[in-house]
Structure formats: C-alpha cells, structure tokens
Amino acid sequence: MDKYDIVVLAGQSNAEGNxxxxxxxxxxxxxxxxxxxxxxxxxxxxDDKGLLRVGGDFDPxxxxxxxxxxxxxxxxxxxLSFAREYVANGLLKDDRKLLIxxxxxxxxxxxxxxxxxxxxxxxxxxxxxxxLSLNAENKVVAFLWHQGEHDAYENRDLSLxxxxxxxxxxxxxxxxxxxxxxxxxxxxxxxFCKEWASGEFxxxxxxxxxxxxxxxxxxxxxxxxxxDLLYNNQDSGNGDNIHFCRKSIYVLGKRYFKAFTKIRFKAFTKIRx
Numbered sequence: 224m225d226k227y228d229i230v231v232l233a234g235q236s237n238a239e240g241n242x243x244x245x246x247x248x249x250x251x252x253x254x255x256x257x258x259x260x261x262x263x264x265x266x267x268x269x270d271d272k273g274l275l276r277v278g279g280d281f282d283p284x285x286x287x288x289x290x291x292x293x294x295x296x297x298x299x300x301x302x303l304s305f306a307r308e309y310v311a312n313g314l315l316k317d318d319r320k321l322l323i324x325x326x327x328x329x330x331x332x333x334x335x336x337x338x339x340x341x342x343x344x345x346x347x348x349x350x351x352x353x354x355l356s357l358n359a360e361n362k363v364v365a366f367l368w369h370q371g372e373h374d375a376y377e378n379r380d381l382s383l384x385x386x387x388x389x390x391x392x393x394x395x396x397x398x399x400x401x402x403x404x405x406x407x408x409x410x411x412x413x414x415f416c417k418e419w420a421s422g423e424f425x426x427x428x429x430x431x432x433x434x435x436x437x438x439x440x441x442x443x444x445x446x447x448x449x450x451d452l453l454y455n456n457q458d459s460g461n462g463d464n465i466h467f468c469r470k471s472i473y474v475l476g477k478r479y480f481k482a483f484t485k486i487r488f489k490a491f492t493k494i495r496x
Contacts (some may be wrong), residue, residue, distance in 0.1 A: 234330075239325065258324075259283060281346055337370070438494065447479075
C-alpha cells in the first residue's frame with residue numbers, strides 16, 4: 224500500500240487552477256505525485272440564489288497529477304509546481320509518494336460555501352480523512368490556501384472593519400480545525416492579482432488580505448506576495464484580470480514551497496477567536 228505525504232490545496236479558482244499561456248518548463252507527470260479529486264465535483268454547482276449545492280456523495284479518484292486541459296489548452300494550478308519543488312529538493316522519501324488534495328473555484332465564506340458545516344469545507348475534510356485512511360503512515364504535511372476574491376466581492380454593504388473581523392473569524396476557524404484534526408503543519412496563503420485587487424474592490428481586498436495575514440501570523444504560518452505576478456489578460460489578452468497566468472502560477476507554487484521550507488519546523492499553534 225502506498226504511503227503518502229499529503230498536501231491540501233484549498234480555496235477557490237486560483238487554487239483550483241486557471242492559469243493560461245506558455246511556459247518554458249511545463250510540468251511533466253511524475254509517477255511519485257498524485258492528485259485526489261472528487262468524481263462528483265462536476266455536480267457541485269450553484270442555485271439561482273448563488274448558494275452552493277452538491278449533487279452526489281464524495282466519490283474519490285486518485286490519479287497521477289497532471290495539468291488539466293480546458294478548451295484544448297493546458298491550465299496550471301500551483302500545487303503541481305509546489306510538488307515539483309518538494310520532490311526536487313529531496314523532501315519526498317524514497318518509500319513515499321506525494322498526494323495533492325484539490326480545490327473548487329468561485330467559492331468563499333460569504334455564502335456559506337466554506338465555514339463550519341459548509342459544503343466545501345465538509346467535502347475537504349472528507350477528502351483528507353479518506354487520504355489518511357489509506358495507510359496509517361500517511362500524513363498531512365502542508366495546508367496551502369488561496370482564496371478571498373469571492374469574499375472581497377460579496378457583502379460590500381458591510382463596513383470594512385466588520386468584513387475584516389468576519390473573514391478573520393471564518394478563516395481562523397478553518398485553520399484551527401485543520402490543525403486540530405491533522406496535527407501542527409505549515410499553513411500558507413497568498414495575495415491577489417494586483418490589477419484586480421487595485422480596482423473596484425480595492426478596499427475590500429485590503430481588509431481580506433489584512434485578516435488573512437493576521438491569522439497566519441497568529442498560527443505561525445506564512446503569506447506569499449504576488450504583486451509582481453502577471454495575470455491571464457497580460458499574458459493571453461483574454462480580458463481575465465483575476466486569475467494568474469500559467470507562468471505566474473508556476474512561480475506561485477515555487478513561492479509557496481519557499482515559504483514552506485522556512486516555516487516547516489516551527490511550532491504551530493491554534494489561535495483564540
């Protein structure tokens with residue numbers, strides 16, 4: 224039975240992977256790196272009120288990790304470049320494999336898609352529990368989070384102070400639950416595409432980022448900066464300024480890994496909320 228180092232990749236679309244364009248050194252499938260996905264992920268959708276619905280129970284599918292193909296084009300997620308760095312730097316022992324547990328796009332706390340008893344949070348924990356159940360020697364080694372665009376956009380009638388407190392509580396509770404369930408591990412999150420974050424929702428993006436950084440500081444995690452990274456419209460001219468391009472997604476994975484190496488031996492702790 225395979226033994227896995229498990230990397231949890233969660234959040235929304237920049238975690239799920241929407242990076243387009245050419246890269247100099249594309250990800251090559253590695254027989255030591257796998258992805259756990261839900262066969263029923265396609266049944267996860269939204270009703271006419273924008274609330275998340277799920278059309279089936281979690282149905283696990285473990286395959287060799289690879290870039291997905293959308294509209295005939297390869298689309299990157301930063302979990303793959305993180306995994307490549309993890310293997311290249313000798314962190315994966317010869318008798319083990321790496322398993323990436325993946326994310327769902329367009330989601331957040333504001334409409335109870337993430338949060339206590341929420342659909343995606345419950346599904347994420349089911350996926351991690353399943354991965355751990357495969358072998359008693361499996362272990363979760365990192366929690367990689369990229370999210371916040373949804374929550375910056377939603378609930379704009381709230382004061383900025385209230386929104387900051389709300390996100391701090393929701394994200395903090397999620398991190399606390401992960402640390403309680405799966406042990407102390409590096410928790411890492413990253414910033415938005417600069418163009419989108421400095422536009423119409425700039426002040427809301429600032430408070431989401433502030434709350435994210437505060438949670439990470441209090442648990443001993445790390446925040447990855449992204450202001451210099453290109454987005455899809457800059458690379459492909461497709462009008463998309465909210466998603467990092469494929470080249471930037473590769474860089475993002477490297478930055479998450481660099482942050483991981485700096486904090487992996489720290490004493491992580493839950494926070495009081």
